[in-house]
Each structure stands twice: as structure tokens, then as C-alpha cells.
Amino acid sequence: MIIVLKSGASDAQVEDVCHRITAMGYSPHTIRGALRTVIGAVGDDRGKDALRSLESLECVESVTPILKPFKLASREVRDEPTQIKVGDVTIGGRSLVVMAGPCSVESRPQLLEAAEKVKAAGAHVLRGGAFKPRTSPYAFQGLEDDGLKLLAEARRETGLPVVTEVMEPEKVDIVAEHADILQVGARNVQNFPLLRRVGDAGKPVLLKRGMATTIQEWLLSAEYVLARGNPNVILCERGIRTFEASTRFTLDLNAVPTVKQLSHLPILVDPSHGTGHWQYVEAMAMAGIAAGADGLIIEVHPRPEEALSDGPQSLKPERFKALMQRVRRVAQAMDRDL
Ligand code: PEP
Numbered sequence: 001m002i003i004v005l006k007s008g009a010s011d012a013q014v015e016d017v018c019h020r021i022t023a024m025g026y027s028p029h030t031i032r033g034a035l036r037t038v039i040g041a042v043g044d045d046r047g048k049d050a051l052r053s054l055e056s057l058e059c060v061e062s063v064t065p066i067l068k069p070f071k072l073a074s075r076e077v078r079d080e081p082t083q084i085k086v087g088d089v090t091i092g093g094r095s096l097v098v099m100a101g102p103c104s105v106e107s108r109p110q111l112l113e114a115a116e117k118v119k120a121a122g123a124h125v126l127r128g129g130a131f132k133p134r135t136s137p138y139a140f141q142g143l144e145d146d147g148l149k150l151l152a153e154a155r156r157e158t159g160l161p162v163v164t165e166v167m168e169p170e171k172v173d174i175v176a177e178h179a180d181i182l183q184v185g186a187r188n189v190q191n192f193p194l195l196r197r198v199g200d201a202g203k204p205v206l207l208k209r210g211m212a213t214t215i216q217e218w219l220l221s222a223e224y225v226l227a228r229g230n231p232n233v234i235l236c237e238r239g240i241r242t243f244e245a246s247t248r249f250t251l252d253l254n255a256v257p258t259v260k261q262l263s264h265l266p267i268l269v270d271p272s273h274g275t276g277h278w279q280y281v282e283a284m285a286m287a288g289i290a291a292g293a294d295g296l297i298i299e300v301h302p303r304p305e306e307a308l309s310d311g312p313q314s315l316k317p318e319r320f321k322a323l324m325q326r327v328r329r330v331a332q333a334m335d336r337d338l
């Protein structure tokens with residue numbers, strides 16, 4: 001249910017309403033907008049009639065049901081776009097955010113070279129996987145804890161915040177110690193214990209769309225994180241499975257305007273996994289920004305031919321630099337900065 005407070009409701013009144021909501025067995029999520037405060041009461045649908053009685057309070061304007069199955073992720077609860085701050089970077093504002101780096105952290109020289117080069121080209125966040133979800137158990141699985149240490153070192157060297165994937169609930173604490181943003185990958189988008197755990201970790205979460213996940217299912221996954229009291233979820237469209245075999249996945253750019261209409265959460269586009277071929281990455285990066293995305297996540301490797309994962313879709317640093325210049329022109333056409 002959405003409890004809309006009258007404009008001018010005092011902090012004490014907001015607290016009182018939250019107390020009452022908690023006493024009814026719901027968890028209150030307060031969203032302070034420019035004009036009014038709205039409280040989302042989230043919990044078991046069965047007690048919703050009790051919540052309606054809040055309408056008799058002086059400070060309450062209305063109590064209405066949230067119609068969408070996802071509640072806190074919905075525009076019904078919050079119409080203003082969510083902006084997420086990571087160091088000096090704001091995700092979801094007028095300025096686009098570009099995250100770039102290798103698919104996997106492979107070695108100290110590889111990561112530091114990639115980090116310096118993506119920074120020089122204008123990237124805002126460094127990506128790199130330490131724990132890798134590989135289709136084959138015989139493929140490179142990542143440097144694991146040592147990879148996390150290298151990411152932390154690359155952040156110290158470059159000042160770039162770091163995003164990296166976490167695959168298991170038991171690893172969330174150690175990943176959160178080293179990274180600025182926790183990535184939940186496509187294969188784990190419905191790993192509900194993991195979603196709950198990253199919801200508790202106090203760090204922003206980059207939630208990739210599953211390759212066979214509808215937009216509604218994906219927003220319900222975001223809801224798991226939000227419902228734990230972590231409002232900082234960044235969505236990422238990375239391609240879905242279709243019958244088309246020319247590309248690795250089919251980048252579903254329909255998701256960008258659809259998510260923008262349904263949700264206040266920021267959304268990035270991943271043209272690297274979305275296409276699987278470096279040759280198509282620049283075109284789909286530009287298309288993602290033209291569709292209204294808040295930024296990009298792109299795989300860049302100093303020597304893609306030597307990459308231990310996703311080399312065929314990784315850009316060389318100089319191609320990434322050229323991509324940034326072209327995307328900047330699309331950003332201008334979209335009234336965004338880069
Ligand atoms: C990745 O970012 O390297 C990755 C494995 O992505 P996805 O979960 O989208 O496949």
C-alpha cells in the first residue's frame with residue numbers, strides 16, 4: 001500500500017505513521033519527494049485492510065494499493081528517478097555513467113593496464129570479474145579473493161570505483177569489503193538468497209537481467225533487494241536468449257523505455273554480452289544511449305586475443321576510446337552529458 005502524507009507533514013508525524021505500519025506487521029519505506037513524503041508499506045497482502053485505517057490520521061492524504069506486483073521498484077511509489085552516488089559518480093542523473101574493464105581480472109599488469117586505459121578514455125567505474133560464472137567447470141573460474149585485492153589496488157591507483165560480481169551469499173561480505181558496487185549476474189538474477197544478502201550489504205547493486213527473465217520478473221528481483229532496505233539498485237540490460245544465432249544474445253533495447261516507464265531505477269546497457277562480438281559493440285552502445293539508458297558497461301581488454309574470458313566481445317583500449325567519442329555525440333542529442 002502507498003501512504004501519501006499531506007505536504008508539510010512533520011518528521012514526528014512521519015515517524016508516527018511508520019510506527020503504526022510496523023505494528024501492523026508491515027515494513028515502512030519512506031520516500032521523501034520534492035513535494036511530499038510517501039511511505040510504501042510492504043508485506044503480506046492479507047493485512048491490507050488494516051492499513052486503510054491510517055487514512056483517518058490528520059497527516060495522511062490517501063492510502064492506496066500498489067497495483068504492480070513490484071512495489072518499491074515501481075513508479076507508483078516514487079515518480080522521481082533514483083540517483084545513486086558511488087564516490088564522485090552519480091548513476092541515474094543527467095550525466096551518463098560508463099563502466100569499463102576486462103571481463104575477468106587475470107593478473108596485476110593486465111588489470112592495472114586496463115584500468116589506466118579505460119580511465120584515460122573517460123570511463124567512470126572500473127569493471128572486472130574476480131568470481132566468474134562460467135558455463136564449463138573447466139574454464140577459467142577467476143582469481144577469486146586475489147582478484148578482489150587487485151581490484152582494490154586498481155581503485156587506489158586510478159581513483160575509479162570498482163564493480164565486480166558476487167555469486168554466493170557467503171562471499172557477499174568479502175566482495176563488499178573490496179568493491180564499491182556488487183554485481184549480480186544474469187545467471188543469478190533469481191538466486192533469492194543472494195538477492196536478500198546483497199540487500200543487506202549496504203552497497204549499491206548492479207542487477208543484470210537474466211537471459212530468460214521477463215522485465216516483470218527482473219523488477220521483482222530488484223524488489224528483493226529494495227525490500228531489505230537497500231534502495232540502490234542499478235538495472236542492466238545484457239541481452240536475452242532468442243532463436244537468433246548470429247549474435248551471442250539479443251540485446252533487448254525495448255527493455256530501456258519499458259523499465260523507464262515502470263520503474264524509477266536507473267538502467268545501464270551492456271552491449272558486450274548483448275552482442276558477443278566486438279564489431280557490434282559500438283553500434284549497440286550508441287543505440288542503448290539513444291533508447292534512454294543511463295549509461296553503459298563495456299568489456300575492454302589490453303589484448304583481447306589473450307583474454308581468459310570473453311575475448312571475442314572485448315574492445316581494445318583504442319577502440320573503446322573511439323566508442324566514447326561517438327557515444328558522446330549521441331549523449332548530446334539526448335540532452336545528456338558524458
Ligand atoms: C560479466 O559481466 O562478465 C558477466 C558474466 O555478465 P552476465 O552475467 O551478464 O553474463
Ligand code: MN
Nearest residue numbers: 103299309310
Ligand atoms: Mn564477460
